[in-house]
Amino acid sequence: AGKAGLRDVAHRHDVDFSCLRQWVAAYQIHGVAGLQEKKRQRYSDEFKLTVLKRMHDERLSLRQTAALFDIRQFGIIGLWQRHYEEGAFDASSKPPTKAGRPRKMTTALPPVNAPSIDDESRSRDELLAEVKQLRMEVDYLKKLDALAQKKQRIAQQKKRKS
Numbered sequence: 001a002g003k004a005g006l007r008d009v010a011h012r013h014d015v016d017f018s019c020l021r022q023w024v025a026a027y028q029i030h031g032v033a034g035l036q037e038k039k040r041q042r043y044s045d046e047f048k049l050t051v052l053k054r055m056h057d058e059r060l061s062l063r064q065t066a067a068l069f070d071i072r073q074f075g076i077i078g079l080w081q082r083h084y085e086e087g088a089f090d091a092s093s094k095p096p097t098k099a100g101r102p103r104k105m106t107t108a109l110p111p112v113n114a115p116s117i118d119d120e121s122r123s124r125d126e127l128l129a130e131v132k133q134l135r136m137e138v139d140y141l142k143k144l145d146a147l148a149q150k151k152q153r154i155a156q157q158k159k160r161k162s
Helices: 006-012 016-033 045-057 062-069 075-085 089-093 124-161
Strands: none
Touching: 016 062, 045 062, 045 075, 062 075, 075 124
């Protein structure tokens, strides 16, 4: 007894292996409380930053970090990380507006309101933030262009086959 691996146990009980692995990690760190049902939680920006810092400092995976902080959906940490890297961390604290499939991306970017302050009077951090924003916009436009070209190629290939 006790010699079966996680994959064997998951297969025997028809449970997803990754789900079982997450349960085991939660139990090892938090005991029975790690397996009990929790209400949906809202996490403060401070908590999110603490989680991301610990994950980065200790080079933990998303799953390890989720188990350590008793976060049931490890994917949310990846979302926090992406928001943090994009500089839109405040947006991550807003609850999703609607469940289900996200809307299609629009082809037009909203206009960027350029500040009227001249560059010499702006701080280095403000300028770096603007550079980061502009780079993201350029990357977005490049990706959009690549997707449009791909869509056009696929349409042409379908047309040729017809």
